[in-house]
Amino acid sequence: MTMKLTSVGLCVLCLSILGHSGAILAAERKTPTAPEDTLKMKNPVPLTPEVLQEATTIYKDKCIKCHGATGNGKGSGTKGMDVKPRDYTDKSVMDKIPDGQLFWITLNGSDPDTTEMEGYKKKLTEEQVWKLVHYIRSFAQ
Amino acid sequence: MRLRVLLGAVLLSVAVSGVLAIVAPKTAEAIPAFSRQTEKSCSTCHNAIPKLNQVGQNFRTNGFRFPEDKEWQDVQDLKHTPLSARLALAGEFNKEDGSAQSSKLKIEDFKVHAATPLGKTGKFSGYAIATFVEKSVTLGQAYGQINDLIGEVGHGLLNLKAGTFDVALPFLSHSQRVITQRYFAQEALGILGARNRGTIGDVSEATEFYNTALELNGQIVGSEAGDITHRYAIGLYQPQGLNDQNRLGDPGLYATYAVNFLEHYTLGLIYKHDVVNSTLDPFTPNDKKGVNKWGVAGEAKLGPFITTVGYFRSDGLPNTAGVFLGNDTNRALQNYMAEVLFIPNRLWVFGARFDHIDQELAQSGSRTTVMGRYNITPSVYCQAEWRVTDSGNIGGTPAPDSLNGRVYLVTPF
Numbered sequence: 010m011t012m013k014l015t016s017v018g019l020c021v022l023c024l025s026i027l028g029h030s031g032a033i034l035a036a037e038r039k040t041p042t043a044p045e046d047t048l049k050m051k052n053p054v055p056l057t058p059e060v061l062q063e064a065t066t067i068y069k070d071k072c073i074k075c076h077g078a079t080g081n082g083k084g085s086g087t088k089g090m091d092v093k094p095r096d097y098t099d100k101s102v103m104d105k106i107p108d109g110q111l112f113w114i115t116l117n118g119s120d121p122d123t124t125e126m127e128g129y130k131k132k133l134t135e136e137q138v139w140k141l142v143h144y145i146r147s148f149a150q
Numbered sequence: 151m152r153l154r155v156l157l158g159a160v161l162l163s164v165a166v167s168g169v170l171a172i173v174a175p176k177t178a179e180a181i182p183a184f185s186r187q188t189e190k191s192c193s194t195c196h197n198a199i200p201k202l203n204q205v206g207q208n209f210r211t212n213g214f215r216f217p218e219d220k221e222w223q224d225v226q227d228l229k230h231t232p233l234s235a236r237l238a239l240a241g242e243f244n245k246e247d248g249s250a251q252s253s254k255l256k257i258e259d260f261k262v263h264a265a266t267p268l269g270k271t272g273k274f275s276g277y278a279i280a281t282f283v284e285k286s287v288t289l290g291q292a293y294g295q296i297n298d299l300i301g302e303v304g305h306g307l308l309n310l311k312a313g314t315f316d317v318a319l320p321f322l323s324h325s326q327r328v329i330t331q332r333y334f335a336q337e338a339l340g341i342l343g344a345r346n347r348g349t350i351g352d353v354s355e356a357t358e359f360y361n362t363a364l365e366l367n368g369q370i371v372g373s374e375a376g377d378i379t380h381r382y383a384i385g386l387y388q389p390q391g392l393n394d395q396n397r398l399g400d401p402g403l404y405a406t407y408a409v410n411f412l413e414h415y416t417l418g419l420i421y422k423h424d425v426v427n428s429t430l431d432p433f434t435p436n437d438k439k440g441v442n443k444w445g446v447a448g449e450a451k452l453g454p455f456i457t458t459v460g461y462f463r464s465d466g467l468p469n470t471a472g473v474f475l476g477n478d479t480n481r482a483l484q485n486y487m488a489e490v491l492f493i494p495n496r497l498w499v500f501g502a503r504f505d506h507i508d509q510e511l512a513q514s515g516s517r518t519t520v521m522g523r524y525n526i527t528p529s530v531y532c533q534a535e536w537r538v539t540d541s542g543n544i545g546g547t548p549a550p551d552s553l554n555g556r557v558y559l560v561t562p563f
Contacts, residue, residue: 074216078373085217086194087375088204088413089451122496125194132189 038092039120043113050109054139064144067137075125080148092123097148104149111142182234182529182562183265184214192528197456198491198499199529199560201326204379204410211320211369211381212306213275213297214267232266236562243555258558259283261290271303277315291315291325291360299366308368311385317361318342319418320381320408322447322458324358328499330556331519331537334485334507335462338544340424341443341485342462361402363387379410389425400425400440416449424464441465445485456491466509481510483544499523499533507544515542515549533558 042048054060068076074086080097087093097103115138118128129138185192192199195206202210208217238258245251265277275297279290293313301307316325324336324343335342344359365385372378384405388398402425408418422443447460466481489503501521508514516539523533535556541549 081374083375085208085371085373085375085377085379086205088379088410089197090375091453093375121191125191127189127191 037123039123040114041117041120043107043110047113048107048109050107050112052108052112052139052142054136054143056143060140060143061147063137064140067133067141068144071129071132072141080145086125090125094124094126097145100149103146108142108146111145112138115141182236183230183232183263184209185529186230186234187232187266188216193496197451198328198493198523199531199562201328201456201491202321203451207320207381208306208369208371208379211309211367212304213272213295213309214265214277215272215275215297215304215306217305217371232264234263234562236261236263236560238561239559241555241557244552245554246552247550249550267297271298273297277313289314290358305371306369308366311365311367312363314360314362315365316343317363317365317385317387317404317406317422319406319420319445319447321416321418321449322460328491328523329489329501329503329519329521330533330535330558331503331505331517333487334505334515334517335445335460335487338507339443339462339464339483339485341420341422341445341464361387361389363404376413381408382406414451418447418449420445420447420462454492454494456493458487458489460487461485462487481512483507483509496528497525499525499531507542509544512544513542515544516540529562531560533560 073084075084076082076094076097077084077087082094082096084094095102095106112135114126115133116128116130116135119126121127133141184190184195188194195202195209197203205216209215237260239255240258241253241255243251243253260282262280262282263278265275267273267275273296275295276293277295278292281288281290291314293311293315295309295311297306297309298304299308299310316323318324318336319342322342324333327333333342337345339345344361363385364387365383367381367383367385369382370380382405386401386403389400389402403423404421406418406420408416410416423440424443425440441464443462443464445460445462447458447462449456449458462485464483466483485505485507487503487505490501492500494500499522501519501523503519504516505519506514506516518538519535521533521535523531525531533556535554535558537552537554537556539552539554541551543549
């Protein structure tokens with residue numbers, strides 16, 4: 010009898026959890042902000058076809074899985090992800106993000122609690138990251 | 151007494167957890183082999199360890215390579231030794247109807263794990279786990295896979311896998327249990343993985359049994375999150391339940407298919423033609439019999455909730471011994487299961503599962519389990535489970551109902 014009651018209790022608990030699924034807790038984007046001096050930085054790498062070409066290769070190797078071939082933030086690696094990468098094709102969003110912020114997030118990563126964006130400071134040079142910033146900007150143009 | 155044991159286990163876990171929280175590195179680079187190799191965090195591939203998300207399923211099917219980028223090529227240089235280990239400590243409480251309660255603390259197991267793609271294009275992948283448990287060493291999953299038999303390199307459209315591994319659905323298998331209680335579909339039906347060698351209802355947690363198999367598998371992964379993903383496998387395997395005689399003479403056959411659609415939903419089908427002896431049904435002669443087994447399961451990931459439901463069925467054997475006169479039913483085993491995981495953040499995981507099995511002319515059985523987990527670091531966690539078992543008498547011998555408590559501390563490194 011005790012076990013049946015316990016089973017019923019556990020089932021009720023299970024159903025309660027299911028019931029709460031109506032009020033899904035959508036994770037919020039909490040992107041860290043770069044330090045003030047980095048935010049003010051302008052891209053020191055001149056924009057040339059060669060720079061874009063190199064950045065394209067880096068993007069395909071390191072970024073496309075999550076950020077997608079078109080930069081819309083819906084790459085195959087984001088399947089089921091609650092907080093998806095930024096949509097680089099959205100001009101209204103990208104216009105509000107300074108170069109320094111893109112540079113700093115690429116080097117240091119975004120919010121580790123809600124995103125999978127890790128820092129690339131061990132894998133890429135600062136010059137390569139600035140080239141990537143040019144390429145990222147090209148999606149919204 | 152029971153509370154004191156559980157309290158002791160919890161306090162011990164908390165104490166060890168505290169020490170680990172201080173000394174264990176917090177970065178992704180400090181945790182097991184794949185994470186070190188790819189320099190990705192655990193959550194890239196796992197919803198909750200060891201359950202794989204879609205990215206993890208892609209990675210595994212594709213011979214431990216990410217299909218959409220070339221970062222896996224870093225692995226070819228073996229910059230990081232593709233080895234990791236895991237130590238699991240457990241506190242147990244058991245109370246069966248009609249017998250005294252028991253409790254103990256123990257080392258659940260110690261596992262050494264090696265896995266990596268090899269060659270300049272990752273043409274070959276290897277995977278092996280050795281488990282040290284209860285003073286003995288067993289080889290768990292151990293297999294090799296030749297990747298990209300057809301299609302583009304690094305996409306895993308068709309691969310050939312051979313060895314000992316988990317024959318199950320890509321999203322629902324016994325090697326991916328967050329709730330460590332075994333599935334009836336595994337141990338009693340032998341559909342999700344290999345059935346226990348022992349009798350039905352044996353809840354021994356000592357060693358998992360895997361199938362030795364030869365499999366063609368593959369996947370079609372869309373380039374965007376919303377694209378449909380297909381995963382498929384077909385294989386021949388050596389049934390686990392047979393005696394050692396002429397096992398290759400009676401191979402089993404299996405096929406699985408899973409589809410992920412609308413990003414958050416997955417459906418899977420599995421079919422096995424298994425070869426069993428009399429342990430599946432005690433009322434048949436002790437001989438090898440072929441039985442059809444199949445199952446259908448679905449999973450939905452909605453925000454912090456992952457809900458999985460499944461129906462699995464194993465046709466029984468003919469009632470040839472005349473125990474039930476005038477009854478020629480094949481006494482199929484049927485299993486219904488539902489599981490919910492609630493993962494509100496990277497620190498906590500909560501779960502509940504209801505697992506039910508029935509068979510005509512037998513008293514049905516069910517297991518209800520609830521669990522909670524706290525992640526001390528991205529890979530080190532402590533977990534508590536409470537299990538209520540209504541055993542029934544499937545398999546012939548009535549088993550006592552039971553209550554079981556488990557507290558684990560799992561430390562991969």
